[in-house]
Amino acid sequence: MAQDKDPPLMVRGFAIWRGWLDAPAQAAMVADISAVARAAPFVAPVTPGGRPMSVRMTVAGRVGWVTDRQGYRYAARHPSGVPWPPIPARVLALWRGVTGLDRDPDCCLVNFYGEGARMGLHQDRDEGDFTWPVVSVSLGDDALFRMGGADRGAGTESLWLRSGDVVVMGGAARLAWHGVDRLRFGSSRLLPQGGRINLTLRVVTSA
Ligand SMILES: O=C(O)CCC(=O)C(=O)O
Ligand SMILES: [Fe+2]
Numbered sequence: 001m002a003q004d005k006d007p008p009l010m011v012r013g014f015a016i017w018r019g020w021l022d023a024p025a026q027a028a029m030v031a032d033i034s035a036v037a038r039a040a041p042f043v044a045p046v047t048p049g050g051r052p053m054s055v056r057m058t059v060a061g062r063v064g065w066v067t068d069r070q071g072y073r074y075a076a077r078h079p080s081g082v083p084w085p086p087i088p089a090r091v092l093a094l095w096r097g098v099t100g101l102d103r104d105p106d107c108c109l110v111n112f113y114g115e116g117a118r119m120g121l122h123q124d125r126d127e128g129d130f131t132w133p134v135v136s137v138s139l140g141d142d143a144l145f146r147m148g149g150a151d152r153g154a155g156t157e158s159l160w161l162r163s164g165d166v167v168v169m170g171g172a173a174r175l176a177w178h179g180v181d182r183l184r185f186g187s188s189r190l191l192p193q194g195g196r197i198n199l200t201l202r203v204v205t206s207a
Contacts, residue, residue, distance in 0.1 A: 011159060013173030014147050017098065020166040025090075026139055026190055032088035033110055033139075033197055036060045039085040040078045042112055048072060054117035060087045061107040063204050065126060072126050074107065074204050087201075095135055095201050098166055103132070105201040113143065113183055113196040121146060121156070121179040124169070124202065132203035133170030139163055140196040142184040148177035163188045163196075 008015035021029065042056035048071045059065065063074040064084045077083055087108045095105055111119070124134050138161040148156040150172065158181065161167065169176060186194050 012147050015168040017166040019164045021164040026164050029090055030139055032090055036085050056112040058110045059084045063106050065109045106204040107202045109200045111198045115185040118182055119180040121177050123175050123177055127202050127204045129206035130174045133168050135201040136167040137199040138165045140188045140191040142187045143196055144181040146179045146181055150175045152177055163190050
């Protein structure tokens with residue numbers, strides 16, 4: 001696992017692999033995700049309480065995390081009714097390389113952050129089995145990532161994620177609170193229109 005890489009930076013159980021993807025690998029992954037978004041276009045999600053989220057979302061995989069007035073859940077199809085496209089091979093290779101697992105993720109949630117987008121503090125807890133890690137990939141603009149503990153009151157610390165960084169939330173950090181406070185919009189030239197793409201890879205079902 002994680003061959004030929006320096007050990008990750010550990011912050012509160014979050015493993016942060018700086019620069020896991022080099023510039024060509026980042027560009028290739030953006031091309032893969034653009035193809036995903038052509039098949040399953042980004043949507044503007046709404047929380048169950050009716051608040052619009054500032055990120056745009058789509059999914060690759062067998063099941064996709066969605067939110068609307070009906071709640072947070074995993075759905076077999078894009079809201080338009082089309083099936084989610086498969087997780088790109090390059091993304092699966094990253095998961096295997098970073099986790100050493102031979103079980104692949106079921107879901108690659110794709111978040112697009114435009115100027116001013118953020119993501120409030122939350123836990124990833126709609127999956128069936130928290131023994132599997134969540135792997136997060138940053139592409140594009142720098143993002144201020146806030147990390148806490150499994151207990152909401154535990155306090156937080158923040159760090160700037162850069163394009164190509166990979167974060168593993170596993171073990172004690174699997175149910176840790178986390179969020180994105182803000183971007184440095186325009187800090188990267190990876191995405192033609194600026195902004196940031198984040199992928200989170202999740203095992204959703206234990207079967
Ligand atoms: O954008 C990020 O770095 C985090 C995204 C996230 O926490 C999520 O999609 O659940
Ligand atoms: Fe999350």
